[in-house]
Amino acid sequence: MSIDKFVTIKTSCVPLAIENVDTDQIIPARFLKATERKGFGDNLFRDWRYDAANNPIASFPLNNPKYSGKILAGGKNFGSGSSREHAAWAIYDHGFKVVVSSFFADIFKNNALNNGLLPVQVSEKFLQELFIEIEKNPKVEIEVNLEKQIIQITSTGTKETFDINPYKKECMLKGYDDIDYLLNIKDKIEAYEKKVNN
Amino acid sequence: MGKTLFDKVWDAHVVEEIPGGPHVLYIDKHLVHEVTSPVAFLGLDNRGIKTFRPQNTVATPDHNIPTINQDQPIKDKLSRMQVDKLTENTTRHGITLYGLNHPYQGVVHVIGPELGITQPGMTIVCGDSHTATHGAFGSVAFGIGTSEVEMVLATQCIMQPKPKKMLIRVNGKLGNGVTSKDLILYIISKISASGGTGYFIEYAGDAFTSLSMEGRMTVCNMSIECGARGGLIAPDETTFNYLKGKEFAPKGEEWNKKLTYWKTLYSDKDATFDKVLTFDAADIEPQITYGTNPGMGMGITQKVPVQDDITYKKALDYMKVQAGKSILDTPVDYVFVGSCTNGRIEDLRQFTEAVKGKKKAENVTVWIVPGSKQVEKQAIAEGLDKVLQSAGIALRQPGCSACLAMNDDKVPEGKLAVATSNRNFEGRQGPGSRTMLASPLTAAAVAIAGKIVDPRNFI
Numbered sequence: 152m153s154i155d156k157f158v159t160i161k162t163s164c165v166p167l168a169i170e171n172v173d174t175d176q177i178i179p180a181r182f183l184k185a186t187e188r189k190g191f192g193d194n195l196f197r198d199w200r201y202d203a204a205n206n207p208i209a210s211f212p213l214n215n216p217k218y219s220g221k222i223l224a225g226g227k228n229f230g231s232g233s234s235r236e237h238a239a240w241a242i243y244d245h246g247f248k249v250v251v252s253s254f255f256a257d258i259f260k261n262n263a264l265n266n267g268l269l270p271v272q273v274s275e276k277f278l279q280e281l282f283i284e285i286e287k288n289p290k291v292e293i294e295v296n297l298e299k300q301i302i303q304i305t306s307t308g309t310k311e312t313f314d315i316n317p318y319k320k321e322c323m324l325k326g327y328d329d330i331d332y333l334l335n336i337k338d339k340i341e342a343y344e345k346k347v348n349n
Numbered sequence: 350m351g352k353t354l355f356d357k358v359w360d361a362h363v364v365e366e367i368p369g370g371p372h373v374l375y376i377d378k379h380l381v382h383e384v385t386s387p388v389a390f391l392g393l394d395n396r397g398i399k400t401f402r403p404q405n406t407v408a409t410p411d412h413n414i415p416t417i418n419q420d421q422p423i424k425d426k427l428s429r430m431q432v433d434k435l436t437e438n439t440t441r442h443g444i445t446l447y448g449l450n451h452p453y454q455g456v457v458h459v460i461g462p463e464l465g466i467t468q469p470g471m472t473i474v475c476g477d478s479h480t481a482t483h484g485a486f487g488s489v490a491f492g493i494g495t496s497e498v499e500m501v502l503a504t505q506c507i508m509q510p511k512p513k514k515m516l517i518r519v520n521g522k523l524g525n526g527v528t529s530k531d532l533i534l535y536i537i538s539k540i541s542a543s544g545g546t547g548y549f550i551e552y553a554g555d556a557f558t559s560l561s562m563e564g565r566m567t568v569c570n571m572s573i574e575c576g577a578r579g580g581l582i583a584p585d586e587t588t589f590n591y592l593k594g595k596e597f598a599p600k601g602e603e604w605n606k607k608l609t610y611w612k613t614l615y616s617d618k619d620a621t622f623d624k625v626l627t628f629d630a631a632d633i634e635p636q637i638t639y640g641t642n643p644g645m646g647m648g649i650t651q652k653v654p655v656q657d658d659i660t661y662k663k664a665l666d667y668m669k670v671q672a673g674k675s676i677l678d679t680p681v682d683y684v685f686v687g688s689c690t691n692g693r694i695e696d697l698r699q700f701t702e703a704v705k706g707k708k709k710a711e712n713v714t715v716w717i718v719p720g721s722k723q724v725e726k727q728a729i730a731e732g733l734d735k736v737l738q739s740a741g742i743a744l745r746q747p748g749c750s751a752c753l754a755m756n757d758d759k760v761p762e763g764k765l766a767v768a769t770s771n772r773n774f775e776g777r778q779g780p781g782s783r784t785m786l787a788s789p790l791t792a793a794a795v796a797i798a799g800k801i802v803d804p805r806n807f808i
């Protein structure tokens with residue numbers, strides 16, 4: 152298995168201007184019962200998207216037809232809480248390739264990267280501008296170029312560079328995952344075991 | 350230059366440093382539960398590979414299981430399938446499983462320590478963010494995602510950038526009615542739900558060293574709730590005494606050898622941290638959360654802070670609490686004592702002692718859930734179940750229970766629960782449920798009063 156290669160995208164963006172979006176909101180625990188990695192996108196933000204009678208809640212951005220695109224933008228401290236990788240799966244499965252926030256929780260960030268979902272950390276200023284631009288024009292295009300590590304709001308030209316670990320960047324661009332790497336250094340791992348057991 | 354405790358343990362486990370990239374970190378113990386593992390096993394099957402070191406992994410079901418009638422098949426079909434899948438996967442991969450009804454079964458972070466699987470100086474991971482619990486023994490323990498579970502099964506290693514180091518020092522003595530849970534809730538309320546992100550925390554100072562191992566586990570368990578990957582406390586006599594004689598703790602000559610090593614596990618005097626925070630134990634009163642993340646907590650007699658911020662107001666609306674007002678005397682519908690934070694024997698003792706000779710309030714449903722089979726057995730041996738019974742409270746069977754709404758124990762929509770668990774996120778205990786986090790002692794006072802009260806007036 153490997154992850155999908157990340158190619159530069161130019162797309163509109165779904166805004167979720169809420170801080171501390173935790174993994175229990177991204178995918179509530181009762182939907183973690185699957186034993187295969189399938190269909191999590193349907194339950195993404197389940198309790199914010201649907202009411203108790205399963206009717207879509209119109210005010211929630213994901214249900215609002217004016218918003219679309221492969222980028223999800225969330226407020227500060229996105230993905231806090233549990234280590235459930237299902238959160239990254241659900242976002243990816245729903246069709247997002249990038250999550251933008253001014254701050255990500257650690258485990259969520261790792262999980263996203265391990266699944267081909269690019270977490271782009273921007274300044275609070277950039278994020279607020281992004282939310283404002285989307286409010287003005289929900290179809291505004293955002294370009295995310297991983298090669299150059301640049302995110303840009305096309306209409307205004309506002310751009311920012313973002314950080315990514317060089318190794319992880321390489322993995323995302325080439326579609327490699329860590330497990331391939333680890334399986335290739337088994338001899339080193341065995342040598343380490345010998346050393347510590349002596 | 351000296352090394353911190355964290356450096357000592359981490360550095361000893363680095364197999365390789367990738368230039369400009371993460372470290373390949375060797376994992377000593379891998380704990381597995383039914384929710385985050387099935388897709389990892391599937392990954393191994395798809396690659397046609399076996400578990401590399403099955404003897405280093407231990408599994409138990411905890412999230413999905415009911416906490417009554419455990420001798421009967423699990424009613425919920427999906428839950429049953431996930432638990433069955435764990436049995437099937439671990440059997441096929443030669444991994445030790447403490448299944449339902451096994452005397453060692455329990456919440457994964459409760460059984461590791463009580464069986465002596467968790468030891469100082471180890472690297473420990475689990476597909477579960479509260480793996481941080483095990484840091485109480487001076488181990489580097491943290492939660493991982495399912496892709497990483499697969500890596501550990503396949504290679505006993507994961508790839509991680511080395512986190513930064515934070516020291517949190519709390520000096521002084523905790524006041525009457527103030528517990529380890531209040532200590533950690535206080536810290537999180539001070540540094541916020543994201544204040545620890547990117548860090549591994551070492552807790553030092555006599556407020557921590559005077560705690561029992563149970564108390565230290567409660568503290569380390571909630572490190573993740575301020576965003577830190579984990580937290581740890583240097584092992585000392587309390588740690589060694591706790592471990593001695595435990596089922597899987599080293600014995601005889603091996604014990605002496607390990608003990609010599611464990612005694613080297615502390616932060617050197619000249620070691621440096623990326624961030625140092627200091628608090629005073631005397632400033633801490635019993636804590637309670639009023640919002641929808643664990644950072645939204647305060648002293649129980651305080652007034653809910655006023656903040657002009659949409660996310661903040663949304664949280665207060667959800668919780669039906671008012672900025673600028675006290676939450677004392679708010680009627681409570683449910684009390685939950687349990688979870689990997691406060692489901693150990695000391696917690697059950699504390700709760701039981703406080704309700705002894707009293708009756709629970711009519712308006713409250715109380716769930717007391719031991720963290721493991723062994724905790725349950727011990728509680729019964731000490732007669733805690735009888736005392737609880739006279740207070741109108743039943744002792745349930747071990748599991749994650751109402752900590753997360755994945756099994757039958759769910760708090761109904763709109764109802765308010767005071768819980769000793771670790772998360773008060775929207776809907777964490779059931780869709781539409783409201784949660785206030787507190788200590789077992791506060792939970793006991795609330796169970797008797799039927800409303801939010803200061804536990805210091807009850808003891």
Ligand code: SF4
Pocket residue numbers: 411412456457458477479688689690748749752753770771
């Ligand atoms: S008790 Fe709660 S926090 Fe702990 S492992 Fe179970 S679900 Fe997770």
